[in-house]
Amino acid sequence: MVAEMTPPPRFLEARFSTYIPDPAQPSQTEAVRILEDFAATLGRSGGDRGGRGARRRWFGRAAAAPSGPGGIYLDGGYGVGKTHLLASLWHAAPGPKAFGTFVELTNLVGALGFQQAVAALSGHSLLCIDEFELDDPGDTVLVSTLLSRLAEAGVKLAATSNTLPGRLGEGRFAAADFLREIQGLSSRFRSVRIDGQDYRHRGLPEAPAPYGDDVVAATAARIGPGASLDGFGELLAHLAVVHPSKYGALLDGVEAVCLTGVRPVEDQSTALRLVVLADRMYDRELPVIASGTPFDQIFGPEMLNGGYRKKYLRAVSRLVALARDSGKVAAG
Numbered sequence: 001m002v003a004e005m006t007p008p009p010r011f012l013e014a015r016f017s018t019y020i021p022d023p024a025q026p027s028q029t030e031a032v033r034i035l036e037d038f039a040a041t042l043g044r045s046g047g048d049r050g051g052r053g054a055r056r057r058w059f060g061r062a063a064a065a066p067s068g069p070g071g072i073y074l075d076g077g078y079g080v081g082k083t084h085l086l087a088s089l090w091h092a093a094p095g096p097k098a099f100g101t102f103v104e105l106t107n108l109v110g111a112l113g114f115q116q117a118v119a120a121l122s123g124h125s126l127l128c129i130d131e132f133e134l135d136d137p138g139d140t141v142l143v144s145t146l147l148s149r150l151a152e153a154g155v156k157l158a159a160t161s162n163t164l165p166g167r168l169g170e171g172r173f174a175a176a177d178f179l180r181e182i183q184g185l186s187s188r189f190r191s192v193r194i195d196g197q198d199y200r201h202r203g204l205p206e207a208p209a210p211y212g213d214d215v216v217a218a219t220a221a222r223i224g225p226g227a228s229l230d231g232f233g234e235l236l237a238h239l240a241v242v243h244p245s246k247y248g249a250l251l252d253g254v255e256a257v258c259l260t261g262v263r264p265v266e267d268q269s270t271a272l273r274l275v276v277l278a279d280r281m282y283d284r285e286l287p288v289i290a291s292g293t294p295f296d297q298i299f300g301p302e303m304l305n306g307g308y309r310k311k312y313l314r315a316v317s318r319l320v321a322l323a324r325d326s327g328k329v330a331a332g
Contacts, residue, residue, distance in 0.1 A: 001108055002120045005098035008283030011087035019084050025196040028080065034192050035085055038072050039092035042125045042156055071147075071157035076194035078314040082160040085194075086128050089158055093126040102133040102161075103276075105143055107245045117146060122153040131279070132161035151188055159189075207296040207320045211289055211330060213260045219289045219330050226255030232262045232292060236270050244276040251284055256329050257322075262292030264300055271303055275315040282318040287325035295319035 007014065016036055021028035072089070074082040090099045098121060100108070109117045121127060127150060133139060147157055211219075220229035230238075242250065251257075265271045281288065288295075298319075299312040 001111060002098055005100040005104065005108075007087040007090055007099045010283050010285045011083060014084045014087040015091055016085075016088045019081055019088060022196045025080075025194075027193055027195045031074070031085060031192050031194045034190075035072065035089050036092070038156075038158075039089055042093045070151050070188035071159070071190070073189045073191045074158070074160045074194060075191050076196065078310060079317055080194045080196040082194060083130055086130055086158055086160055090126065090128050093156075096124045097126040097128075098124055099128040099130070101131045101279075102129055102139070102143065103131075103245055105129060105146070106139050109142060109146060114142075114146065118149045118153075121146075121150055121155065124150075124155050126156045126158065129157070129159040132159045157188070207294040208323050208326070210262065210291045210294055211326075213291045215330060216258045216260050216289050216291050219256070220258040223256050223329065226253065227258050228254050228256070229258045230260075232259050232290075235259065236265070236274065239273040239277060240270070244273060247277050248280045248283070250277075251280055251286065254284075254286060256326075257281060257286050257288045259288065259290040260292065262290045262295070262298065264293055264298050265303075266300075268303065268306070268308070271299060271312065272308065274298075275308075275311045278315040278318050278322075281322060285325070286322060287329050288319065288322040289326040289330050290323060295323055 006012075016032050019028075019032055021032065074085060076082055087099065090097055108120075112120060127147075129143075129147075132143075151157060217229065220227040239247070265274060296316050299316065303309075303312055
């Protein structure tokens, strides 16, 4: 399980050199510089680690290894490239190293047990946690305790996070929330603020018009076994009986997602499940061919003005981007 903790397919080629900063946002260029400097400290401190620790000497004490902050927290709104930069840091780090979402990390602890999870990750040079969940107090305490143990073992940490419920505004920065929630770990993290607008929609039009049901069905038939074809209501009902940690597995072998009858989501539990599925589809770069309601209208004002506003806006951003990709595969 630990060996499989790598960046998702969308970010397998992510590098600092492929991150395109917004010229109007100097903080984006500065974030790259800070992370490159942080990457240069990895694997050179925290004990031997198979020869990557302090340089050995024949006599006297070992030479002091270069050191830096024990952790980096990437702080910014959705669509500023936090996951791209987190994956770039992972690629720049020496192994062993691990990359996973907060949910994947809690699943690892659940499968292995706390002590075994600590043992499995303690020899790593770096652990990257994407989408650190600040809205689940129990899991936050569990993961914070795990990270404390790993930090004591010399593992460097890097994270992004969502915003706490009730904290409105997609552009609101979450550093204070993150540092407070991880309590004793906060002193180990350096917060790197990344300003900017959603890169997925810089200069691009709004959500593309939905297709007709006949085009969706024809596209699925032309692609064949690699395409899923579901009614939106049936899909949402199925998500309700599958644990969100398994949504990625639902997409194994899928090359395109075809949906008919997309409609506004009416309750929050269903909406949050759809957010997770949207993240997993986006990770896998799956074009979405859909009929019905445009994706920028599936969450109503009540949801967008509530405590999970940032999650819903991120999901809309990602679904709209995947709907734009549908032009590459949709039947004419």
